[in-house]
Amino acid sequence: MTITQEQATWFAQTFGQLADNIERSVLGKRHVVELVLTALLSEGHVLLEDVPGTGKTSLARAVAQSVQGTTSRIQFTPDLLPGDITGITVYDQKTGRFDFHAGPVFATVVLADEINRASPKTQSALLEVMEERQVTVDGTAHDVGRPFLVLATQNPVEQAGTYRLPEAQLDRFLLRTSLGYPDQAATVQILDGAAVATADLPVVVTPAALTGMADLAADVYVDARVLDYIARVVDATRSADEVRLGVSIRGALALTRASRAAAASQGRTYVTPDDVKRLAVAVLAHRLLLHPEAEFDGVTAESVVGQVLLDVPPPTRHHSS
Secondary structure, three states, X not given: OOOOHHHHHHHHHHHHHHHHHHHOOOOOOHHHHHHHHHHHHOOOOEEEEOOOOOOHHHHHHHHHHHOOOOEEEEEOOOOOOHHHHHEEEEXXXXXXXXXXXXXXXXXXXXXXXXXXXXXXXXXXXXXXHHHHOEEEEOOEEEEOOOOOEEEEEEXXXXXXXXXXXXXXXXXXXOEXXXXXXXXXXXXHHHHOOOOOOHHHOOOOOOHHHHHHHHHHHOOOEOOHHHHHHHHHHHHHHHHOOOEEEOOOHHHHHHHHHHHHHHHHHOOOOEOOHHHHHHHHHHHHHHHOEEOHHHXXXXXOHHHHHHHHHHHOOOOOOOOOO
């Protein structure tokens, strides 16, 4: 069933209120805040590539506070074990049975800090929970619930002693973005104490309402010509000269889901090619593997996606339902 215009208008108003609220704590980063909310309402996850001290923890806490959820922070280190993330079963002598002790992944917003510092075995512990939204320990599945968002970070500068994320795990992140340093005006506001502490932010929506918003976003109409446009964009990444491995079907599905949420955030009941263009770099770039020669020449995955958007013509007419 397609979302109604009344529902889309409410969605856009609530989306704007959430972004306004979070931005009171994370000043001057409206675009990134909206991307994170788009991922949350698309039921996807975010990879933040940032140097330390740019407000990643504040962002995670502000999102959780705004949706009346919980937040946890996992500092990934080389000695971190999979059970430190998912939880373990412990034998209770009083009851004579094994009880499950939930790990920090059981939260509304999970900040996985410097994920590339843990071993590949520990990194893979996030795979099931990111994709299936459940953790299996000793053969028993434990649901993490909805809403659920993983904000994983990695430092793009300091790579000593890190383990590069495998392509299978990168593909599970809906989008990749970066907070970066605030501009001068925002920096002055921060130094002046204008940023609101995350604990003092008011609740904008309940978890149940946010889950309802995610369900509404999934009902946004996508015309066949827009789907064809997404397919042509994805296919063009696979045939680009600089690319060794292009975007998978999972990437195409992710772009479609994110475009639906973006359209609803604009108060529309249908997706336009502009929604696709606006999200393409954030959703697709981290899924590309470039030839070493192209990387040596300074080519980036973002520039490849940008060129693909220039080369692939969008449909000229939109159809709404």
